Amino acid sequence: MHISLKEAYYKILTNNYSDVIFRGVVVAVVVAILVGWFRKGCERRIKKGEIPGKLGVSFLGETFSFLAAANSTRGCYDFVKQRRIRHGNWFKTRILGHVHVFVPSTEGAKRVLASDHAAFNKRFLKSMADAVGKKSLLGVPQEIHQRIRRLLSDPFSMNSMSKFVPKFDLELCERLKRLENEGKSFRVLDFTTKVAFDGICEMLMSVRDYSTLRKLESDVDAVNEAMLSFPVMFPGTRYYRGMKARRRLMETFTKMISKRRSGEEAPADDFLQSLLERDSYPPEEKLDDQEILDNLLTLIIAGQSTTAAAIMWCVKFLDENKHVQHTLREEQLSILRKKPDGALLKYEDLASMSYASKVVKETLRMANVLLWYPRIKKGWNVNIDATQIHYDSTTYEEPYRFNPSRFDEMQKPYSYIPFGTGPRACLGINMAKVTMLVFLHRLTSGYTWTVDDEDLSLERKAHIPRLQSGCPITLNRLDDTNT
């Protein structure tokens, strides 16, 4: 999922535990880990000189430097950048007792990500596993992962996406209209976070009622927070609040399922329904109830903040590159003009958005919503450094220039991996792309905008790079005179 061990490390360390008891517990655990680690003698496994880098003093290694970068407005990737300047593109470091190797190459991505689970696995902390649930595809063993993933992939098919597009488009048009009427500056990030959340809930479970959505969102936020907290069920802690919120979410989802099964609620044309239609199938061809519940939550968590951040960066990059914005607007207006007045987008319309698709690709290359992809092998953490791969000047000419036309040409294998690759690649690729394309269509064919805060500082302690300002903009209606 979109939460790696490194986030957990710094979150656990930097948690503002107001509660002294928890400081005590944290210290006790750190000591326990230290003892265990010394016992294992991990140090002996690290043969000096194989990969450049500094492991630092025992256990702590470069933990403090990592935390300092993560707590700054430069973002945690600054830690990686600094080490690359010192040691070169490949380097090793140690954070909280674990050796991490940063792998910046396409060959590395191929070997590590495309290999089967047994070779390089994912590891999840207890708090993360508890938050998303034991049957979430994020934490289940390999054999179960394959089955759950196969059954979850089906509802992300083209067919489901074509039902999703007009529904999402309608909702988006109405919301943009409201913002236009208000005429005020608003934070794109807040807007896209809500839009992405509501879009995913619509697609998964046809939830549309505004107050239900906000209740669900506040509980999902609490679960998200718990994923990176210290896993002790003590009132007042983030873990406790998250687990309570998880219970409420499970109850809500369970009620939805039983209403549909009993016929109290008419069957909807959505993701949940497609899973329930398998009720009479043999066990290997369906998800059991707990699998359905845990994975509904997983998909919401995995899809919301990634998509929201990606759209925010897209708005920012387009503001900085007016010629790209102009070309994109021309394409989108020509699509709009071919449709009857007020008609909603259809999935087929997206096929004519060839420039917009390249804008989406270039946004994801430059924004690196997920900075690196962690895997583990024999106690070593291998991080495929997607950010460095996407900024490699031997693959991408002028890598710091926002240039969607670079995607006129084919990329070399494994050099473009914003959704990962292999058995753990993103399950929501189609949905993410569709959401971004619909958003770009409505924004550029309906509006121009001004960014009201140019500050490039990043949010502190965020595992997904996002502007601290949230990218505030003011919309101006695009009328026929300025098209």
Ligand code: HEM
């Ligand atoms: C722009 C938006 C998105 C980006 C950049 C993105 C990126 C990624 C990446 C890089 C991975 C693999 C991480 C790794 O290999 O360690 C991943 C996994 C995943 N993503 Fe996304 N994602 C996005 C949107 C979504 C959406 C909309 C959904 C679903 C609604 C989703 C669901 C998932 C799931 C379930 C996994 C785990 C797959 C598994 O472990 O088998 N993602 N995503």
